[in-house]
Amino acid sequence: MIAMLPFPDISPEVFSISLFGTTFALRWYALAYIVGILLGWRLVVRATRTPRLWKNNTPVMTPSQVEDLLFWVILGVILGGRLGYVLFYQPAFYLSNPLRILQLWEGGMSFHGGALGVIIAGLLFTRRHKIPTISTGDLVCLGLAPGLFLGRLANFINAELWGRPTNLPWGVAFPTDAAQYCPDVAGICARHPSQLYEALLEGLILGGILVWMAWRRGALQREGLIGGTFLAGYGIARFAVEFVRQPDAQFVSDGNPLGLAWHMGGYGMTMGQILCLPMIMVGVFLILRARRRAA
Numbered sequence: 001m002i003a004m005l006p007f008p009d010i011s012p013e014v015f016s017i018s019l020f021g022t023t024f025a026l027r028w029y030a031l032a033y034i035v036g037i038l039l040g041w042r043l044v045v046r047a048t049r050t051p052r053l054w055k056n057n058t059p060v061m062t063p064s065q066v067e068d069l070l071f072w073v074i075l076g077v078i079l080g081g082r083l084g085y086v087l088f089y090q091p092a093f094y095l096s097n098p099l100r101i102l103q104l105w106e107g108g109m110s111f112h113g114g115a116l117g118v119i120i121a122g123l124l125f126t127r128r129h130k131i132p133t134i135s136t137g138d139l140v141c142l143g144l145a146p147g148l149f150l151g152r153l154a155n156f157i158n159a160e161l162w163g164r165p166t167n168l169p170w171g172v173a174f175p176t177d178a179a180q181y182c183p184d185v186a187g188i189c190a191r192h193p194s195q196l197y198e199a200l201l202e203g204l205i206l207g208g209i210l211v212w213m214a215w216r217r218g219a220l221q222r223e224g225l226i227g228g229t230f231l232a233g234y235g236i237a238r239f240a241v242e243f244v245r246q247p248d249a250q251f252v253s254d255g256n257p258l259g260l261a262w263h264m265g266g267y268g269m270t271m272g273q274i275l276c277l278p279m280i281m282v283g284v285f286l287i288l289r290a291r292r293r294a295a
Helices: 028-048 063-088 091-096 098-102 111-129 133-142 145-157 194-216 225-241 271-294
Strands: 013-019 022-027 262-264 267-269
Touching: 013 028, 022 028, 028 063, 028 133, 028 145, 063 091, 063 111, 063 133, 091 098, 111 133, 111 271, 133 194, 133 225, 145 194, 194 225, 225 271, 267 271
Parallel strands: none
Antiparallel strands: 013 022, 262 267
8 A cells, every 4th residue: 555645634715704695715825925925025124124234234125115015016926927827828728718817716826927027016116216126136035935935835725736646655645636637546646745845945945045145144235146046046946846746737648748848859848847947047147146246
């Protein structure tokens, strides 16, 4: 018998109430977004209130400007995340059903699209307020880890974005019909808890490294170092997890069981890996640029 972990009995809803014949529910995923944004905001505000972290003891932004930036970031995450999912993962479906693009409650968000949305929002905000763009990006990246960590935990609770089948002892038997569809597995199908891998790597570990760099290594004094480390670190972590993460169903076929978005001669990459490559390259560029300027 293959060892596996049962899926925990946790409802996707924190609580629900019925008013006037309509049920309103607070879901863990929404709560993760809210709490993650609040924790990231407080972390960034604390950084701006700690002058010793900055070059010449002068923070690049004031706490009130951070509050203004928060609105732009939230807008970039929602619009960019949704449009990124539409364009990167299911363009044909949404072009045929354009009104479904607005139905956010059905799910479907792309981290890479959200990242692009935040970058565009940050560029507009810094240009408007005449604030250094790259240093502002460092602050934004410093505050992203809590949301990533909690968001991936919420993905696990929702039993979504699970990994490929595995016989490892920590494989999880996700309860959905889609997760249990494993033609090559007899009996219950255990899968990699790839959401927890990402929560650990992209949220907890990467976030801890960024905080250590900012508070102990003076990284905020070197423009682009925090942002570059985040981009490269996230890209590498996500690229690695993609090897065990189940790709979106539209990429899987009889001739392409691994769901590779690009492949040649038996080798290839998933869509997630393809989207991570520019992140890694930009991140490495920013790190080298920051080190060169500090030399």
